[in-house]
Amino acid sequence: MGLIASLPEIDKQKDGVFVMHEKSEKLIPMHKHTKGQLSYVEGGLAYITTENQTYVVPARHYFWIPKGMAHELEVGSTGTVLRSLYYYATDDHTNEFYTKLGIYPASELLIQMINYTERWDGGHVNSKADNFEFLIALKKMLPTLNKVSLPIMLPKTNHDGMQRIIRYLEKNVGNRLVLAEVSKQFAMSERSLSRLFQSTLQMSFLQYIKTLRMITAIELILKTSKPISDIAYEVGYSAVGPFSDAFYDFTLSRPSDFRKN
Template sequence: MGLIASLPEIEKKRNSVFVMHEKSEKLIPLHRHNKGQLSYVEGGIAYITIENLTYVVPARHYFWIPRGMWHTLRLGHKATVLRSLYFYAHDDATDPFYSQLGIYPASELLIQMINYTECWDGRHVGDKDYNFEFLVALKKMLPEKSRKALPIVLPATNNEQMQDITDYLERNIGKRLTLGSVSKQFNIGERSLSRLFQSNLKISFLQYLKTIRMIRAIEMILKTGKPISEIAFAVGYSSINSFSDTFHEFVHARPTDFRKP
């Protein structure tokens, strides 16, 4: 049973943990559930959209979505495996972690524990099952293991002028793009363009450009076998050191780390 078909099943047993491991490339449309969702992304990339914000989840990271939060989920590569645990929510008030969306690098211990749950794929595990305490322990360790949230968030807007500008940046991501050159392209002043980004996207022009470049770089690293230097050039960096430093600023890891098994 796929994730979309399993959505009603998740809600059937309020105090259980529902286990779902799926290899897929698809869009899971806008939905919510009354359980907290822990999902580990393996072998690809996932995108979570909440209102006008899209959060990027690279491989070897996991995310937590609180109960009741409306979201859309897209898996960006056919080899992506999403290993999900949907947890009971009666103890969520014990830590602020459980009430907020977060994306985090996964430790080796957490990866092993999540992978072990594949033996219960497609099942509810409740307090009458011998393995329930294993899942209780896993949930309780999350706040302690989740100190550094991943800050890759891409805002969106319904403003048509801004959409034209952001589409242009996406299409020309490998070129030398500056506030001045983009302003000339759209025949508006630099100050006006800067204000457009702040008023519509709540982010500066430079930060938006860095963000889309890092997202494209992560996608290329995970989906292709191209050398890191070629990827850096393809997303607009002429210096591999500058690219690596910016990448580390966003994901707390070097580009080569994403190639490690």
């Protein structure tokens, strides 16, 4: 049973943990549950869309979605495994971590612990089970692992015209992308294109370009063995220094450390 089919099952045991590991490329439509969701992204990217924002989750990162938060989840690659634990919420008041959405780099310890839960895939684990203490310990350690959530947010839109522009930007992410030239490409004035970004994405043209470049860089760092300098040039930077600084602003890590960790 896949995640979409399992959505009605998640809340059936209020005090238990529902375990779901799935390899797929799919869109899980807007939904919510009375449990907190811990998910680890193994390979590729995942996107979490809330009422007004889309968050990008790189591979080897995990996210926490608090109980009751409506969200859409998109797994962006067939090679992506989404490993999810849906937790009882009876102790969520004990730490602020459990009350807000957050995206964090996963330590090797956390990865191994989450991978270990695959043996209970597709079912509930409750207090009567011998392995329940393991899941309790996993949840309790989360607030101690990371203090700052990864601030990678990339708006998405159903606007046809903007989707065409986005596809062009994705295809040319390594080229010189300035408002004047892109607006000319789509027979628009600079002012009109700038307004379109703000009205459909609530983000400026330059902010979108920077974010797109960082997300592309994350994919290349995680999926290839290309030198960091080559990746910098491939996503539109003429020198490693400015690329490294921009990457740090988004991930709180230098590119070489990000790959190493």
